Amino acid sequence: MGYKMNTKRGPADLKLLQEMNRAQVLETIRAYGPIARVDIARKTQLSPTTVATLVNDLIAEGWVRSAGEGESRGGRKPTLLEFNAKAGYIIAVDVTDTLLTVARTDLNARELEEERSVPHRFTGHALAELIGETVGTIIDSMKARKLNIAGIGISTPGLVDADTGIVRYSLKLNWMDLPLGSMLKKRFDLTVYVENDTNAAALGEKWFGAGRPFENMVYVTVGSGVGAGLILGGRIFRGITGSAGELGHMSIDKGGERCECGNIGCLENLVAWPAIWARVTKAMKRGVPTVITELVDNIDQVTPEILNKAAWASDQLAVNALTEAGVSLGIGLANLVNLLNPEAIILGGELIGKDSFILQHVQKTMATHGLRVPGAAVRLLPHQLGEKARLYGVAGIVLHNLLATRFWSSGLDTSAEPVFPQ
Ligand SMILES: [Zn+2]
Structure with a gap:
């Protein structure tokens, strides 16, 4: 869709209009290249003459380059254009x-x-x-x-x-x-x-990873802490002081522990890795039987991977720890879905992988604690890019x-x- 000029506006708007059309042509070449001029005109709904002028400028400035010839559609073979990423x-x-x-x-x-x-x-x-x-x-x-x-x-x-x-x-x-x-x-x-x-x-996940199809999505990281990046209408939502997305400090347990933020019962103290690790290793020190003692030499070696492995092997301590954390996270996410009605939640952080034991409990709890319609619409997906x-x-x-x-x-x-x- 080309931007049509509003005839009531002046020359400053004309310049803006030209710049917007240029941006649109460049974005089209970037997204669909190699692409012929005629197809750029069709996709942008700009006139072939306008496209030709803009493309010449973009080539002269180094943004766009020729990428060989395309199939002939009756006449001369068209020159294909591509974004010059280098x-x-x-x-x-x-x-x-x-x-x-x-x-x-x-x-x-x-x-x-x-x-x-x-x-x-x-x-x-x-x-x-x-x-x-x-x-x-x-x-x-x-x-x-x-x-x-x-x-x-x-x-x-x-x-x-x-x-x-x-x-x-x-x-x-x-x-x-x-x-x-x-x-x-x-x-x-x-x-x-x-x-x-x-x-x-x-x-990163929105532009290059699991979030690509979505304009309204929440990225939730579960690791040393718990946080959320809110993308609403394709843009980051920051809130008035830039602190929107502090999901870890959503209070979900009125009788819970005091958090470092000063409040009580924060989600982070129930599902972040240091909290889970502390609960598991405390139980190990008390002598609770677990397969984990065979997998590590000392408690510092207990990692999310080890706990996940133990849970899949039906180790009761690991199963309990990850089930509890999964239920708490599921409650937090159900609240988030009720509030924002997003298309997707992408889960990241060191506790999350494709075979994470915790995921089934997150999903189950979201279904029992969240509203039915937004709950049925939201997709819960693991990250694709990890630490990158x-x-x-x-x-x-x-x-x-x-x-x-x-x-x-x-x-x-x-x-x-x-x-x-x-
Ligand atoms: Zn807190």
């Missing part, structure tokens, strides 16, 4: 409390290239410095090969102000009001986007903003011009 590269950064990962990807952001993982024990400014150094190393190697760098995307735990690139608060990393985005922008003179880790993973989801997510953010900044001038920050393409 015209620029994205740097994707994933920060966790123990590992820093930096990857380079092309403009399709579908595959991660040249990935480096640096284990660390740093927090505070030392960690910010390590991020700068590690990103600097990869930038140096890209510059040596004369590669265009489109921008940097960073995933980090904590409360993130995505508009300003400031990490407001991260207990794990000991960051308070850290201007991570502007620090790196100043150092490398590149556009930088910072996103909360759960939101980044949600966008955050890297894909931030690479996708750079890509989407790059196209938006370049072509959609309204309502977006255009002050930071991406270095692309020359």
Whole structure:
């Protein structure tokens, strides 16, 4: 659908209209290429002349290139066009409390290239410095090969102000009001986007993983904590202070334990791995018989994989622990589904895999605790990208903003011009 001009509007709108049409042509080539000009016109409902002009500009600027000839439909064979994914590269950064990962990807952001993982024990400014150094190393190697760098995307735990690139608060990393985005922008003179880790993973699964068919989906991570990334109408829903999606602190047990957030009965204390681990190992210390003692030398070796294996082998302690956690998670998710009526819930985190014992109990409890109609419509799916989801997510953010900044001038920050393409 081409954007038709509203005749009551002035020249500024005409420029916007042209830019929107350009963006649409580029998106069509990116999504459907290799594609002939005539098919671009058909899909966008723009005139063949408009398409021809826009395509010539895009080729001249390096965004689009020829991809050989297509089948003739009576006349001359048409030239096919494709998005030039190698015209620029994205740097994707994933920060966790123990590992820093930096990857380079092309403009399709579908595959991660040249990935480096640096284990660390740093927090505070030392960690910010390590991020700068590690990103600097990869930038140096890209510059040596004369590669265009489109921008940097960073995933980090904590409360993130995505508009300003400031990490407001991260207990794990000991960051308070850290201007991570502007620090790196100043150092490398590149556009930088910072996103909360759960939101980044949600966008990764939405654009490149299990969430691709859905515009309304919730990504729920169950691991060292419990969190949710809400994608509503194709966009992240952040709430007024950027903290929307704190599913782990949904209170579901009025007589429960006190949580580190100060409240009582939070979901996180029932289903996050540290809580499950503490319950299981406490029982082991009390001498409760379990096959787990044969699988590990000491309690520090009890992992989600070991517990899952023991549960499938009908070990009572493991079965009870994962059933209880599954029921609690199912209650939390039933509430979420009642509230948001999403198309899908994608489950991620170290407790979730395709053969996770916990899943059956989550599903069963959602059916008995949630409303029937939204419950029947929602799809509960395991993640597809695992730990890589955050890297894909931030690479996708750079890509989407790059196209938006370049072509959609309204309502977006255009002050930071991406270095692309020359
Ligand atoms: Zn809490």
